[in-house]
Amino acid sequence: MRRFEGTDTYVATQDLRVAVNAAIALERPLLVKGEPGTGKTILAHEIARGIGKDLITWHIKSTTKAQQGLYEYDAVSRLRDGQLGDERVHDIANYIVPGKLWEAFEAAAAPVLLIDEIDKADIEFPNDLLLELDRMEFYVYETRRTISARHRPIVVITSNNEKELPDAFLRRCFFHYIRFPDRTTMQQIIDVHFPNLKHELLREALTIFYEIREVPGLKKKPSTSELLDWIKLLLVEDVPPDVLRTRDPAKLIPPLHGALLKNEQDVHLFERLAFLHRRERG
C-alpha cells in the first residue's frame, strides 16, 4: 500500500501523515476533527488522489440512519409494481437499494470511504455502524445474503464536534485533531492555492487574518477556507499590499472583509475593537 505524503494541492503536516498512514496500514478508520474549514472533508479527497484510489462520499445529515449506508428496501416501489402487475415484483432483490458502505465493499479495488460530518446524525448512529466497520460485512435479511468487503476500504470519518462519539466507536479509530494551522503551515497552504502570490501581500494578509482571529468574542472565527476566499477576492480586485498595511484609520476594517467576517455582529464587534486599538496606538 502506498504511503500518503500530502499532495500538490494539500498540505499535510507530519502528524497528519502519520495518522493517515496508520489508518491505511492497520485498515482501521481515521477520525478527523477540527474547526470548520480546516480541511477535514478535503482530506479524504486528497488521500484518494495521493495514493490513487477512488473516493466514495457519504455525507451525513441529521436524518441519516446507519441502515441507509448499508441498503434500503424500497417497499413503495414494490407495492406500486405489484399493483401494476410488473414481473419484477416477485424478486425482492429488485427493491434492495445498496448504500454507500455496500458500494465501498463491492468496489474492485479498495476505495477511500468518506463518512462526512458523522456528528450530524443521531447519537446512536456511530454505534449502529460499529460492527459493519469492524468486520467490513453485513447481512441483508431480505435476500439472506452477506455482503463482505472485497477489500477493506480506507475509512475517513469527520466530525465537527457537535456531539461526542461513543467510546466503543472511538476505540476502533485512529484519531487526528487538525490544529488550526500556524503561520508557517498557513503560508504553505496558501502557496498551494496561489503559487504566484506576491510575498508582501501574503505577509500583510496573514497578519490581518491572525489579528482578526485573536479578536475576543467573535461568533465565528475566520478559518482557512475564509482566508483563501479573501485572498482570491484581494487578487480579483487587485488590492495592493500597502492598502492592507496602511489601512485608512477612517476605514477600520480590512478591505473586502465580507469574506472573512460572515455575520454582522462580528463586523460590529471588530469595528469597535479596531477603533479602540487604533486610538491607543495614536
Place this chain on the structure above:
Amino acid sequence: MFFSFFAELRDAKVPVSLREYLTLMEAMQKRVAAFDIEEFYFLARTSLVKDERHLDRFDRVFGHCFKGIETLADPKAELPEAWLKKLAERFLTEEEKKQIEALGGWEKLMEALRQRLAEQRARHQGGSKWIGTAGTSPFGAHGYNPEGVRIGQEEGRNRSAVKVWDRREFRNLDDTVELGTRNVKLALRRLRQFAREGAAEELDLDGTVKSTAHNAGWLDLKLVPERHNTVKLLLFIDVGGSMEDHVRVCEELFSAARSEFKHLIHFYFHNCIYDSVWRDSRRRQIEQTPVVELIRTYDPSYRVVLVGDASMSPYEIEKEGGSVERWNDEPGETWLRRLLDAYPKAVWLNPVPQKYWTGTASIGMIRQIVADRMFPLTLDGLDRAMRRLTR
C-alpha cells in the same frame, strides 16, 4: 518505560485501554512511523488519544516519560507477552477483561497477534534489535525482562529544539470545566432520544391521497420521517446570589436546551420555589407566574428540571416568611412538594460539586424533598438525571 508511560496516561486520566495499546504495538510493528521519537510521538498520539481535550495531558505525560530521548530503536519483532499480560491485569477494567474473554481469551489474542507479527516479519525480513543504552530495562523492576524492549538514547541530534509535545499546543483544548455547551447538548439529547415515540416513519396521509389521485387511483403510499421531539419540559433556574458562580453554566444549559426541545418553558426562582416564579429576570417584580396557575396550565406529562445550588439558610425552606425575596405564607418546602406532586417526573440539578453536598444542610433538605433525585451538573450527572426523567 512503556509500562510507566501507559500507567501515567491512565493516572493523568487519559482513558487508554488495552485495545489502543495493542493498536500502537501493531502500528509499530508495521512500521507506520520511522524510528524517530517525533514520529513515534505522533503515532502514539493518534493511537491512544481519542479526544482533543486529552491531547495536552498526553503531551505532558509523554514529555515526562520520554525526557531526553531522541531515537527509538527498531523493535525486535517479539511481543513482550508477559509484560503485556501484567499490564492487562493491572489496567484492564472488568468490562475490558470480558471483552478479551469474548475474543477467545488472552491466549487467543496473543496467538493472533503473534501470527500477524510473524507474517509481518517475514515480509520485512526481520528488523534489528531495540537498542538500549546502559542497560536500562524498564521491566526489570517487575521481574520481566523481555529481551531488549528498551529505548535508546542518541546524542547530538538536534537536542536543543523544543519538542513538539513540550510546546503544549493543545493546552487550551483541555476542557476541565464542569460542563461545556457541547456536553450539555449531548446529555440533553439523550432525553430527546428516549422520548422519541413510535416508529421513525409515519404515513403522510395528505401526500398519499394527493399522489394516489395523481396516479389515477393507484395507491401510492407516501411516508415522512417522524422526527419531531415530543418531550415537554419545564425548566426552573435559580438566579439567586449564591448562584452567580454558576450562572454561566446554567445559561449554557438553558441555551442548549432551547434548541433541543420543542416544548420548553423556562422559569426563574430564587433559592427555593415559593408561591410564584417568573419568566423574565428584568421584569420579575411585575410579571410573576403563580405556581398554582402554572400547574393548571401545564399538564402532568411535562417533565420538570430544577437547576439550583440548594445552598441557603434552612429557614428559607422550612419556615413561613423564610424567603429572601418577599413574605411567603407557606414554607418553601410546601411549594416545592406541590410542584413535585403535580409533576411526577422531576429532577434537581446542582452545580455544586457533589463532594460538598454533605457540608451544606439545605442541600440535604432539598435532596430529601426531591426524594434523592438531585444530580450534579456534570455530564455524568446530567446523563443520570435524563435517564431518571425517562423512567
